[in-house]
Amino acid sequence: MSELSLTGVTKAFGGVQVIQGVDLSIEKGEFVVFVGPSGCGKSTLLRMIAGLETTSSGTIHIAGEDVTKAEPYDRHIAMVFQSYALYPHMTVAENMGFALRLQGVAAPERRALVTEAARILQIEPLLDRKPAHLSGGQRQRVAIGRAITRHPKVFLFDEPLSNLDAELRVQTRLEIARLHQALGATMIYVTHDQTEAMTLAHRIVVLRAGRIEQVGRPTDLYDDPDNLFVAGFIGSPKMNFLPVQASGPREITVAGQTLTLALSVPLPTGPLTLGLRPEHLSGEGPQVTLVAEVVEQLGQTSYAHGKIDGTPVIAEVRGHRPQVGEAIPLTLNPSRALVFGADGQRLR
Amino acid sequence: MSKRLLSIPMALIALSCLYPLFFALNNALKTNKEDILNRFGLATSPTFENFTQAWTRSHLSDYFLNSVTATVGAVLLLMLLASMAGFALAILRFPLRHLVFIAILASLMIPVQVVLVPFYKTVIAFGLLNTRIGLILSYTAFFLPFSIYLMTSFYAGLPRELTEAARIDGARFWQVWWFVMLPLGKPALITLGILNALYCWNDVLISLLVLQDKRTLMVGIAALRGEYTTNIPLLSAGIVLAALPIVAIYLIFQRQIVNGIATGAVKG
Ligand SMILES: Nc1ncnc2c1ncn2[C@@H]1O[C@H](COP(=O)(O)OP(=O)(O)O)[C@@H](O)[C@H]1O
Ligand SMILES: [Mg+2]
Numbered sequence: 021m022s023e024l025s026l027t028g029v030t031k032a033f034g035g036v037q038v039i040q041g042v043d044l045s046i047e048k049g050e051f052v053v054f055v056g057p058s059g060c061g062k063s064t065l066l067r068m069i070a071g072l073e074t075t076s077s078g079t080i081h082i083a084g085e086d087v088t089k090a091e092p093y094d095r096h097i098a099m100v101f102q103s104y105a106l107y108p109h110m111t112v113a114e115n116m117g118f119a120l121r122l123q124g125v126a127a128p129e130r131r132a133l134v135t136e137a138a139r140i141l142q143i144e145p146l147l148d149r150k151p152a153h154l155s156g157g158q159r160q161r162v163a164i165g166r167a168i169t170r171h172p173k174v175f176l177f178d179e180p181l182s183n184l185d186a187e188l189r190v191q192t193r194l195e196i197a198r199l200h201q202a203l204g205a206t207m208i209y210v211t212h213d214q215t216e217a218m219t220l221a222h223r224i225v226v227l228r229a230g231r232i233e234q235v236g237r238p239t240d241l242y243d244d245p246d247n248l249f250v251a252g253f254i255g256s257p258k259m260n261f262l263p264v265q266a267s268g269p270r271e272i273t274v275a276g277q278t279l280t281l282a283l284s285v286p287l288p289t290g291p292l293t294l295g296l297r298p299e300h301l302s303g304e305g306p307q308v309t310l311v312a313e314v315v316e317q318l319g320q321t322s323y324a325h326g327k328i329d330g331t332p333v334i335a336e337v338r339g340h341r342p343q344v345g346e347a348i349p350l351t352l353n354p355s356r357a358l359v360f361g362a363d364g365q366r367l368r
Numbered sequence: 369m370s371k372r373l374l375s376i377p378m379a380l381i382a383l384s385c386l387y388p389l390f391f392a393l394n395n396a397l398k399t400n401k402e403d404i405l406n407r408f409g410l411a412t413s414p415t416f417e418n419f420t421q422a423w424t425r426s427h428l429s430d431y432f433l434n435s436v437t438a439t440v441g442a443v444l445l446l447m448l449l450a451s452m453a454g455f456a457l458a459i460l461r462f463p464l465r466h467l468v469f470i471a472i473l474a475s476l477m478i479p480v481q482v483v484l485v486p487f488y489k490t491v492i493a494f495g496l497l498n499t500r501i502g503l504i505l506s507y508t509a510f511f512l513p514f515s516i517y518l519m520t521s522f523y524a525g526l527p528r529e530l531t532e533a534a535r536i537d538g539a540r541f542w543q544v545w546w547f548v549m550l551p552l553g554k555p556a557l558i559t560l561g562i563l564n565a566l567y568c569w570n571d572v573l574i575s576l577l578v579l580q581d582k583r584t585l586m587v588g589i590a591a592l593r594g595e596y597t598t599n600i601p602l603l604s605a606g607i608v609l610a611a612l613p614i615v616a617i618y619l620i621f622q623r624q625i626v627n628g629i630a631t632g633a634v635k636g
Contacts, residue, residue, distance in 0.1 A: 072532050093538035105529035109551045118547070119537035170537075 021084050023048040023206045024069065024174055029078035031064055031230075038064050040230040041078070046174075046208065046223075051200050054210045055217040055253070056227035062210040065227070066176050069208065070099050083173055098167035099176040102183065104159045106151040112138075112162050113147040119170045137168040140202065157188045164199070177209040181216065193219060214254050218242070226250050248364040251295050257323060259358075260301075260333045262294045272359065275329045277306035279354045284368055292367070293360040298323060298334040300356035310335055310348045317341060324348055389611070396604035403601050418605035422592070428606055431588035436613075437500050438575070438584060439568040442507035446515045446564050447557050449508065454519025455549045459531050460541065469520065475513045480573065488577055496578070503578045507568045515560055522556035523549060558624045562617060569614060585610050 022045040031039035039061050046052050054062045067073040069080060071092035079088045087095045106115050114121075116137060117130045125133070138144045141161045151159055160180065167175055177196075181189045197220055200207055211217055217224050218238045226233040226241065226249070234246045238254075245251035251259050267273040269286035274294055281287075310333060312324040322337045326348075335350055342348055359367045395403055396418050397411040422428045456462075457469050487506070496502025530552070534544045575584040583591070589606040592599075618625070 070532075070536060072535070092532075092536045097536065099533070099536050101529045101533060103527060103529050105527065105533040107530065107533070107548060107552075109554075118534070118539075122538040122543060122547075166533075166537075 022046055023083055025081045027079045030076045031068060032076045038230050042232055048206055049204050051207045051220060051222045052225060053217040053221035054225045054227055055214055058212050060227045061230040062227055063178055066178055066210050070097055070176055071095050096173040097176055098170050098172035100163045100167050100180045102179045104163040106159060106162055108151055111148050111150055115162060116166045116169045133169055137165045141165045156184055160192060175205055175207040179211055215256060226253060246366050248293060248360045251358060255297055257298050257334050259295045259297045262331050264292050264294045266292060275308045277308060277352060279352055279357060281354050281357060288361060291362055295358040296356060299336040300353060301335045301350040303351055303353040305351045305353040308350050308352060310350050312342050312344055312346050312348055315342055315344055392604045392607045395601050396608050398601045400599050400601055418601045422602055422605045426592060428588055428609060431583050431585045434582050435569060435585040438503045439565055441504035442568050443561050443564050445508045446511055447561055449512060450515035450519040450560060451550055451553050453516045454523045455545045457520045458523035472513045472516050480510060491578055498579060498581055503575055506574050506578050511564050511567055518560055519556055522553060526552060562621055562625055
């Protein structure tokens with residue numbers, strides 16, 4: 021039995037349908053990341069799971085229990101908000117113990133549970149401070165601590181790192197991953213940052229305009245995307261897309277070269293899109309030349325920007341550091357090439 | 369240079385505020401005879417006779433107690449109700465809440481005088497005439513719309529996530545109000561308390577109608593003028609006695625009043 025399941029869940033604000041029929045089930049102990057461009061409905065979906073937004077239609081089950089209409093508290097979830105939402109008039113300890121206080125847990129026992137959570141997050145010295153006297157990173161920890169103290173069935177995170185600076189973000193990301201391992205809890209994490217999604221998730225749910233585009237392990241989404249949107253969204257820098265035509269049932273022609281692809285179905289006629297990641301322009305296959313117009317040097321690797329057949333292309337170059345104007349030989353590796361139909365769906 | 373220039377009109381304004389206070393205090397220290405002979409001069413042999421007479425023989429002590437009861441009662445009740453209503457209107461979602469808020473705003477625009485007759489009839493119908501509780505309820509009724517308006521705009525400015533976090537932590541609606549909204553409303557509630565205390569303390573009209581045989585301080589002082597048309601020192605002593613609590617409140621809460629105004633908590 022899954023820990024959380026969504027069945028045909030929709031949400032409309034006024035007349036606007038924001039979530040358009042989501043089906044998803046999440047296993048106990050899983051770390052699932054909702055990712056998608058801003059405004060696609062990630063937060064709304066998370067808030068529906070939390071019970072902060074009503075569900076227009078469909079059902080939500082947590083641990084086998086139908087909670088579609090339940091109050092947030094009765095869902096046994098905890099949520100970490102983007103703004104942390106710490107109670108400004110309470111100390112850190114009072115913030116973390118508030119849920120227990122409402123449950124009627126006696127003060128000494130409460131203190132013990134709060135101290136235990138504070139120890140895990142290494143914020144024990146902060147327990148008697150007010151949120152106003154904490155740094156952004158410390159507030160973040162307190163917000164997570166408040167969630168831990170309750171021992172919820174499901175943790176919900178809504179873009180918890182977006183208010184931190186880059187260095188702290190990477191560090192906190194690691195800590196959340198560690199925390200997940202330590203607690204073995206079910207976590208749902210919302211972000212618009214695909215790197216965060218790739219590094220944290222067991223499974224990624226890619227959302228666009230209120231619909232699930234694809235669900236899968238990070239490597240599955242990277243290697244085997246179902247459609248143009250997922251292919252373009254996952255991976256950094258973005259996958260290169262070249263407009264092509266089929267020149268045979270399993271052949272396409274691009275930049276004067278013919279690629280033979282291993283497909284289970286013959287290609288349709290008409291315009292197609294060829295997808296090749298910047299890091300996959302090497303290996304066995306037909307050669308093309310890219311004249312570098314702009315070069316980004318990252319140290320161990322470089323990204324050369326140029327055009328193939330008039331389409332902008334990015335190529336990762338390892339081994340040497342290319343110069344602007346240099347002609348870089350690239351390989352259109354058929355084993356790495358993905359083809360998408362006119363409707364954006366992947367052709368396999 | 370321009371600062372110095374500005375300080376001249378500022379000083380004049382300050383003087384015009386301070387002079388009446390000084391005038392009242394100075395006259396309160398004179399005897400009636402000295403006042404008639406020399407109204408604008410300094411008190412030559414200061415006496416506290418007027419204060420004792422006002423406090424005891426003119427019954428200001430009783431009236432003072434009535435004023436304190438009515439003011440404290442109304443101010444506390446107003447804080448409680450305005451915080452609850454402000455929380456409901458700003459945070460909770462229920463049908464017609466916008467309409468309710470607009471109705472409250474609209475009632476702000478009706479002057480007290482317009483509704484005096486129906487108000488008076490209602491007070492009689494509820495058997496509240498000449499009761500202190502009646503005066504407390506009357507003040508509450510008249511000053512509630514502004515109080516609700518102020519608390520609603522204050523609570524609407526708080527981040528929504530605070531309520532949501534509390535709900536996730538297991539707080540029912542009244543617990544969200546009691547544990548989160550009421551303590552967070554403190555700055556606005558202090559401002560509100562001071563404003564309402566001033567209104568209630570200085571009121572003559574409502575108390576004249578509701579407490580006809582008991583009298584509050586301001587009504588009592590107004591009556592002093594009727595009985596002793598010429599006894600300016602006695603009247604001055606009454607005014608000074610009535611002003612003392614207000615001045616004290618102002619001195620104690622000075623910073624909160626300024627902060628309240630500066631942070632836009634007072635938008636009236
Ligand atoms: N309370 C609301 N009322 C009306 N529209 C809303 C409300 N909340 C969110 N929306 C709309 O729903 C869409 C999805 O919002 P959201 O879930 O916040 O997106 P995301 O978190 O993915 O950036 C947006 O177009 C947003 O404008
Ligand atoms: Mg969001």
